[in-house]
Amino acid sequence: MAKTSKSKKSLTYADTGVSIEAGDAMVGRIQQHLRKTHGPRVLGKHGAFAGMFRLDFNEKLFKRNYKDPVLVSCTDGVGTKVLLAIQLGKHDTIGQDCVAMNVNDMIVQGAEPLFFLDYIGTHSVDPVHMERIVKGVADGCSLAGCALIGGETAEMPDVYGKGDYDLAGFSVGVVELSRIVEGDQRVEKGDVILGLASSGVHSNGYTLVRAIVKQAKLDLNKVYKDFDDDPQFAGKTLGEILLEPTRIYVKPIVRLLAGYKRKRPISGMAHITGGGLPGNVNRALPENLDAKISRKSWEVPALFKFLQKHGNVDEDEMLRVFNMGIGYTLIVRPHFAEAIAEKLTKAGEQVFTLGKITAGSGKVVFTK
Amino acid sequence: MAKTSKSKKSLTYADTGVSIEAGDAMVGRIQQHLRKTHGPRVLGKHGAFAGMFRLDFNEKLFKRNYKDPVLVSCTDGVGTKVLLAIQLGKHDTIGQDCVAMNVNDMIVQGAEPLFFLDYIGTHSVDPVHMERIVKGVADGCSLAGCALIGGETAEMPDVYGKGDYDLAGFSVGVVELSRIVEGDQRVEKGDVILGLASSGVHSNGYTLVRAIVKQAKLDLNKVYKDFDDDPQFAGKTLGEILLEPTRIYVKPIVRLLAGYKRKRPISGMAHITGGGLPGNVNRALPENLDAKISRKSWEVPALFKFLQKHGNVDEDEMLRVFNMGIGYTLIVRPHFAEAIAEKLTKAGEQVFTLGKITAGSGKVVFTK
Numbered sequence: 001m002a003k004t005s006k007s008k009k010s011l012t013y014a015d016t017g018v019s020i021e022a023g024d025a026m027v028g029r030i031q032q033h034l035r036k037t038h039g040p041r042v043l044g045k046h047g048a049f050a051g052m053f054r055l056d057f058n059e060k061l062f063k064r065n066y067k068d069p070v071l072v073s074c075t076d077g078v079g080t081k082v083l084l085a086i087q088l089g090k091h092d093t094i095g096q097d098c099v100a101m102n103v104n105d106m107i108v109q110g111a112e113p114l115f116f117l118d119y120i121g122t123h124s125v126d127p128v129h130m131e132r133i134v135k136g137v138a139d140g141c142s143l144a145g146c147a148l149i150g151g152e153t154a155e156m157p158d159v160y161g162k163g164d165y166d167l168a169g170f171s172v173g174v175v176e177l178s179r180i181v182e183g184d185q186r187v188e189k190g191d192v193i194l195g196l197a198s199s200g201v202h203s204n205g206y207t208l209v210r211a212i213v214k215q216a217k218l219d220l221n222k223v224y225k226d227f228d229d230d231p232q233f234a235g236k237t238l239g240e241i242l243l244e245p246t247r248i249y250v251k252p253i254v255r256l257l258a259g260y261k262r263k264r265p266i267s268g269m270a271h272i273t274g275g276g277l278p279g280n281v282n283r284a285l286p287e288n289l290d291a292k293i294s295r296k297s298w299e300v301p302a303l304f305k306f307l308q309k310h311g312n313v314d315e316d317e318m319l320r321v322f323n324m325g326i327g328y329t330l331i332v333r334p335h336f337a338e339a340i341a342e343k344l345t346k347a348g349e350q351v352f353t354l355g356k357i358t359a360g361s362g363k364v365v366f367t368k
Numbered sequence: 369m370a371k372t373s374k375s376k377k378s379l380t381y382a383d384t385g386v387s388i389e390a391g392d393a394m395v396g397r398i399q400q401h402l403r404k405t406h407g408p409r410v411l412g413k414h415g416a417f418a419g420m421f422r423l424d425f426n427e428k429l430f431k432r433n434y435k436d437p438v439l440v441s442c443t444d445g446v447g448t449k450v451l452l453a454i455q456l457g458k459h460d461t462i463g464q465d466c467v468a469m470n471v472n473d474m475i476v477q478g479a480e481p482l483f484f485l486d487y488i489g490t491h492s493v494d495p496v497h498m499e500r501i502v503k504g505v506a507d508g509c510s511l512a513g514c515a516l517i518g519g520e521t522a523e524m525p526d527v528y529g530k531g532d533y534d535l536a537g538f539s540v541g542v543v544e545l546s547r548i549v550e551g552d553q554r555v556e557k558g559d560v561i562l563g564l565a566s567s568g569v570h571s572n573g574y575t576l577v578r579a580i581v582k583q584a585k586l587d588l589n590k591v592y593k594d595f596d597d598d599p600q601f602a603g604k605t606l607g608e609i610l611l612e613p614t615r616i617y618v619k620p621i622v623r624l625l626a627g628y629k630r631k632r633p634i635s636g637m638a639h640i641t642g643g644g645l646p647g648n649v650n651r652a653l654p655e656n657l658d659a660k661i662s663r664k665s666w667e668v669p670a671l672f673k674f675l676q677k678h679g680n681v682d683e684d685e686m687l688r689v690f691n692m693g694i695g696y697t698l699i700v701r702p703h704f705a706e707a708i709a710e711k712l713t714k715a716g717e718q719v720f721t722l723g724k725i726t727a728g729s730g731k732v733v734f735t736k
Contacts, residue, residue, distance in 0.1 A: 010679075010680040010681060010682060011576060011579055011580055011583060011679040011680065011681055012576075012681070012682070012685050015579065016575040016576055016578075016579045043438060043548070044477075044548075044550075048477065048651075049442065049473040049474070049476040049477055049638075049639060049651065050440045050441060050442035050473050050474045050476070050477050050479065050541075051440070051441050051442065052438050052439070052440050052441075052477065052543075052548070053438065053439045053440075053441070054436070054437075054438045054439075054545065055423075055436075055437045055438065055439055056436050056437060068422070068423075068424050069422075069423045069424060070411060070420050070421065070422045070423065071420070071421045071422075071423055071439075071482070071483070071540065072418045072419070072420050072421075073418060073419050073420075073421065073483065073485060073517060073518060073538075073540065074417065074418035074419060074485070074518055074520075075485040075486070075487050075518060075519060075520045075538055076520050077487060077489060077520060077522045079522055079524060080524050080526055080527065082527070083526055083527065105417040105418050106417070106418045108417040108418070109412075109416065109417060109418050109420065111418065114439070115439070115441065117441060117442070117443045117538060118443070119443050119445060119487060119536040119538075121445060121489065121534045121536070149441060150441060150442055150443060151443060152442075152443045152444050152445060152536065154445045154447055154534075154536070155575075156447060156448050156534065156575070157575070158448055158451055158575070158578070159448065159450070159451065159528070159529075159532060159534055160527070161527075164527060166489045166522075166524065166527055166534060168487040168489070168520065168522070168536060170441075170443055170485060170487075170538035172439065172441060172540055173418075175420075177422065180411070180412075180420070182412075205381070207381070207384040207523075207524070207525070207526070208379060208380075208381050208384055210384075210526070211379055211383065211384045212379055215379060270417075271417060283416075283417065311378075311379040312378040312379065313378065313379055313380070314378060314380070317380050317381065320381070321381050
């Protein structure tokens, strides 16, 4: 809050640190990024009171696929990964994280994402930073095949520290009623659990990541030898590795589901976020079944071993906080497991057969 | 971040200030509030990866009204009004503000709200405070006739100060393609501008409000004589007056629009938010027309005179920052103006005839 010491001063909004001009400059900059994500179903123009998305842009296409459409919607933020982006001054990929956190949640229920909106709360609008953030959101939307139809940037100098911001998003998709994937209804004993590789820490557990970095005095700008044998991260600084954007699983999963017109071999799915494998795979289980996952079925990436070592973190805690290399899981009928793994591999995913569904009590059990 | 001085300590997530138990306690508390807003169109259960809303819950009803449905969506926060709620320890109405900011935006384009999601970023989860906030969101959803189908609470102790939080929301509605209200396409010379009374400051301009309170050393717990003659605020403390929740205009506006099956006498609308009347009514104007508004057509409420006096704020600045007593405007065909004003009055709104549309250049012009 500005200049409150001059008690007879005539107050204006600008005095309080909120700049309408900076906001306008930002709006101009971000329009191009939004437009890149727009197809013929997006109506209206930037600056309208609300974004508009035409459901039946082509009657034949939409109505052929959807007899009883159910809108699926979720909201999520990127957590304290923003603080790492701020610390490193790299703002162009955190937007992809924000999109990923939302659309990866939505496809779990069988939906195809339609559109996205973002919310940025910040100390004050830096048009260049804001453009980078929104560009990342638009990139994420392109990867997810959805339209970025709106957003809000709120300047709140007394809530956020200088240079700080928070980023949250909101997505809407659609699924046919009879094709909603509800693991607790359809998962059966003997079903196979498949895991898709994550791209890194994704967007959960960054408060712990940052605590480890601080406690162990790690250097975010250093290239650590621990990653020399890691084809993804060799030669990259720790900061770059930790900011690697969250993988978006939308296109392979939506295509996979669309490929089975009558059969429904995918009985449950999970996006591995806060809570890790034990806190998310269980969300796709009936009360009387367990997910038995072999710890030998996939190799935990060097990144998680590195964090565990420097933070002296318990193995159980690692599994509860981090994805440990698996970002998304599918539970599938055993006869289809191989074919599905092959399809996903061809779509560019690294697929692991993690284990099987057994009698139990709705929890994840790790075996050696 | 906790205990980073003990450098050999084994780190856990709880050490960093993020409590999973508090989060779980909150989820239990808020379920009842969400459920109150759910009709038969809401599917799935609390705790799913995403919320679900059935579009065609009743084929006859939905398909009779919508041949070419367009989804309308927006996101907005409550700005620094949260800081006032925090300062006064009153968290049960800020949620209504959050809903209002979104749904009042959406109805401008002719949409009826369907569902809502909220995002709360906070230092640490206080289950009691969070329940009050979400209860307010649910109350707002009930007033707006929409379902609260999801939300996210993010604990970010290094982004938000102790006790602080930010609150944003997202809403989705639907409008028939041919009935979208687009002021810049349909507003004509001679159309009449109607204004609906606001309930107070609503949710914009609070950074300035708080600067005025601080500079003039106003007491939020005092009952000021300035409001003795104000039927709405007499006897209330300044804090109570400033926290008065934003009026939700959904039900009267949606009913009004639905009442005109063929004729379309409402040519444009605006929700008066940041930018005030001059910065919002203009968004409903074609480039070659002005909105001529008489300053005598409505009485500015005592609250705005009080803020202006104590902040020594310019009249123009007041009009650009605050709603000055008018929270929502409609531009209507002159022959229908009286009937529409009567309908809205019967629906419980206080209606003012603010002025007329004249030749011009897309701006708001005030006359004495």
